Amino acid sequence: MVRYTLRQLTYFRAVAEHGGIAPAARALNISQPSIAQALGKLEEALGLTLFERHHARGLTLTLQGRVFLQHAAGLTASAEQVAREAKALAAESAGEIRLGIFWTLAPFYAADLIRGFAQVAPGVVIRQTEMALTALADAVRDGEIDLALTYDRGADLAELSLTELAALKPMVVVAADHPLAARGAVALDELAREPYVMLDGPGSRTYFEEVLAEGGIDPPIAYVSTSLEAVRSAVAAGFGFTLLVMRPPSATTYDGREVATLRIDTPLAPLRIVLAARYGAPRGLLRRFADHAATYFQRAAGRARSDEAGH
Secondary structure, X not given: OOOOOHHHHHHHHHHHHHOOHHHHHHHHOOOHHHHHHXXXXXXXXXXXXXXXXXXXXXXEEOHHHHHHHHHHHHXXXXXXXXXXXXXXXXXXXXXXXXXXXXXXXXXXXXXXXXHHHHHHOOOEEEEXXXXXXXXXXXXXXXXXXXXXEEEOOOOOOOOEEEEEXXXXXXXXXXXXXXXXXXXXXXXXXXXXXXXXXXXXXXXXXXXHHHHHHHOOOOOOEEEEEOOHHHHHHHHHOOOOEEEEOOOOOOOEOOOOOEEEEEEEOOOXXXXXXXXXXEOOOOOHHHHHHHHHHHHHHHHHHHHHHHHHHHO
């Protein structure tokens, strides 16, 4: 057990640096008896003799005192650093956020979202982890992560606080040479007899099956993959159509072919992007990040609307 205090170390350093109790007392604006008493208790706690007492020349450090002064300087410097960091934490300008991100959202949003927050809060460290939908929800509930950027479907989000960031509308993707490719929109029932390319990622399959059911169709499955880009490549190669909510900026697939993206005229429930936190709404530094995320997605939605209008 530590039996000395930071105050005693501070008085000890002051006496050592000023060469005596009297000048140290003046520098610290503290009475001489207070310093003398603190030094006596410090030496007793340590079992060391820190100073040689001279009637005419005041105090000089012993060999033990000189060695311990180095340790005391390090301890008090560390304590001052802790105080500064605590002040920064209280001001919500420093700290760490453990952020989980659903794996299909990460390529589209993670880097830009985190970089933007670093610009407004450079003292905050974001620890990012990409996870599946159900794993994200469990990790938030268990306290393994602080926040989760995820969808509002595909996992049990009960008892979690949700901040809605965006509402995504599903899209139809067909090969660039498909007969429907030149149209801007399509009704789902027009695809009832078309083969379907399924994105079978964690949580994705269930959502898209729900979309097909809402549209009243049950198309034959021609190709299945857990990779978004593999699905796009299969569509470009002519395997059939697919449904996506995330739209890569390029129509060119990894194998060099191209796809076309169509709006869906059939009324469908959107898929919402949310920021999930434990129990009550995020507070402090987490609230600051949640506000940043909300602003980020609002701006992203505005850019998307501008791009659609331009097309």
